[in-house]
Amino acid sequence: MKTARRDVIAVTLAILLVVAAFVVPRLHLGIVTPLINATPERFRDFAGTAPIFGWWNAHVGWGTVPAIVIGIAMVVAGQSVAARLPWRALPWATWAVSCAWAFSLAMIDGWQLGFAGRLEARHEYLRQVPTITDIPEAVRTFSDRILDFQPDSWITHVSGHPPGALLTFVWLDRIGLSGGGWAGLLCLLVGSSAAAAIVVAVRALADESTARLVAPFVAVAPTAIWIAVSADGYFAGVAAWGLTLLALAARGSVRLPIVAAAGAGLLLGWVVFLNYGAGLIAVPAVAILVSARDVRSALRALVPAVVAALAVVGVFAAAGFWWFDGYHLVQERYWQGIALDRPFQYWVWGNLAAVVCAVGLGTVAGIGRVFDVAAIKRRSGLHLVVLGALLSIACADLSMLSKAEVERIWLPFTVWLMAAAALLPARSHRWWLAANVIGALALNSFILTNW
Numbered sequence: 001m002k003t004a005r006r007d008v009i010a011v012t013l014a015i016l017l018v019v020a021a022f023v024v025p026r027l028h029l030g031i032v033t034p035l036i037n038a039t040p041e042r043f044r045d046f047a048g049t050a051p052i053f054g055w056w057n058a059h060v061g062w063g064t065v066p067a068i069v070i071g072i073a074m075v076v077a078g079q080s081v082a083a084r085l086p087w088r089a090l091p092w093a094t095w096a097v098s099c100a101w102a103f104s105l106a107m108i109d110g111w112q113l114g115f116a117g118r119l120e121a122r123h124e125y126l127r128q129v130p131t132i133t134d135i136p137e138a139v140r141t142f143s144d145r146i147l148d149f150q151p152d153s154w155i156t157h158v159s160g161h162p163p164g165a166l167l168t169f170v171w172l173d174r175i176g177l178s179g180g181g182w183a184g185l186l187c188l189l190v191g192s193s194a195a196a197a198i199v200v201a202v203r204a205l206a207d208e209s210t211a212r213l214v215a216p217f218v219a220v221a222p223t224a225i226w227i228a229v230s231a232d233g234y235f236a237g238v239a240a241w242g243l244t245l246l247a248l249a250a251r252g253s254v255r256l257p258i259v260a261a262a263g264a265g266l267l268l269g270w271v272v273f274l275n276y277g278a279g280l281i282a283v284p285a286v287a288i289l290v291s292a293r294d295v296r297s298a299l300r301a302l303v304p305a306v307v308a309a310l311a312v313v314g315v316f317a318a319a320g321f322w323w324f325d326g327y328h329l330v331q332e333r334y335w336q337g338i339a340l341d342r343p344f345q346y347w348v349w350g351n352l353a354a355v356v357c358a359v360g361l362g363t364v365a366g367i368g369r370v371f372d373v374a375a376i377k378r379r380s381g382l383h384l385v386v387l388g389a390l391l392s393i394a395c396a397d398l399s400m401l402s403k404a405e406v407e408r409i410w411l412p413f414t415v416w417l418m419a420a421a422a423l424l425p426a427r428s429h430r431w432w433l434a435a436n437v438i439g440a441l442a443l444n445s446f447i448l449t450n451w
Helices: 003-024 040-047 064-084 090-105 111-116 135-138 165-172 178-206 206-221 232-252 257-272 277-292 295-319 325-338 344-359 360-367 373-377 381-398 409-423 425-448
Strands: 054-056 447-449
Touching: 003 064, 003 344, 003 360, 054 373, 064 090, 064 206, 064 277, 064 425, 090 206, 090 425, 111 178, 111 409, 135 295, 165 178, 165 232, 178 206, 178 232, 178 381, 178 409, 206 409, 206 425, 232 277, 232 295, 232 381, 232 409, 257 277, 257 295, 277 295, 277 325, 277 381, 277 409, 325 409, 344 381, 344 409, 344 425, 360 381, 360 409, 373 381, 381 425, 409 425, 425 447
Parallel strands: none
Antiparallel strands: 054 447
């Protein structure tokens, strides 16, 4: 009864937070607003649907019916199918459903507007790709072009990330897969694979039955709204597999834990060169190591992972890019732009409302059960990795370097919160899963999200 009351309290507080975040911008409360120094037109374009970045637009599209069908199917049969599938088939099935769900949500907005055209917008990476004629030179001079108001400044998203993000789309273009459709497909496939990664990780960190409980929640997660159409979905997928390999190594769930750990280091090292904020992925990584059976197991995973990650750092350093130089310059660039007009007084809690929208009320109910002292003391891997993701979000929020748009920016962390739903009573899963599906469909159908 006490834990059920905790679920209700968590969900009630989350609803109040989201309602406040949507209502406060209309109350004109000085700096407790999502955007200052703005004309009505600019406010509508950049904060009209705060805390979510988008525009009010009730609409349906080609993806509406498939998304509803997938959502209903998962609510009705997701639990039973996940319980009966052979284990080897479950991660693949979870990935397939997650991919179809994300693509259907994107297609509610239409092929061009909802999918193929998103990464071709004027601030996106694909606009910069044709200007890269010498890749080594681009990497070597990358930091010189980060600050704004220079003749050769990088466009917004390129300047705001390490060179790995731009290089990904340049390489995709070089092998003949150019344009928004192929770029979107990369983000969709890699981003949706995070669902499979989390299922595999939860099996290593907890057990197979718990992983089967997680599968439906990650398959139709509300985070899919942003996974199909943003590079942050790609970042989330890379980070998810890095943490999963680390979990497999730390828990001794694979034959060659040293190889798995090295793979984890390569992926986690690479994701840090995709997104500066991904450095906070170290927090759930440490949580995974803490959950290892003993110190020897933790070290067996840690040492190869660190060596492999440092190898990635070394390659970029040899190519002429030093991560810390880029990071400091990005902070300057951040305050050269709209960040000055986004008050921390609103976004410090408005960001959290965006997270609630991105993970769903069912997930919030599960998060309420993560703060279990007994489970934490026995170093439960599931509890610790979710707490690690929450701590990463808290650090990012308090840094003042994440104000708005966190529903996509924090995807590498929020996808892990979905695993908390497994802690809810199995008899309630269908209802909480329905809450997540309905929330995702409503948000995607009434707000034309920017991503």
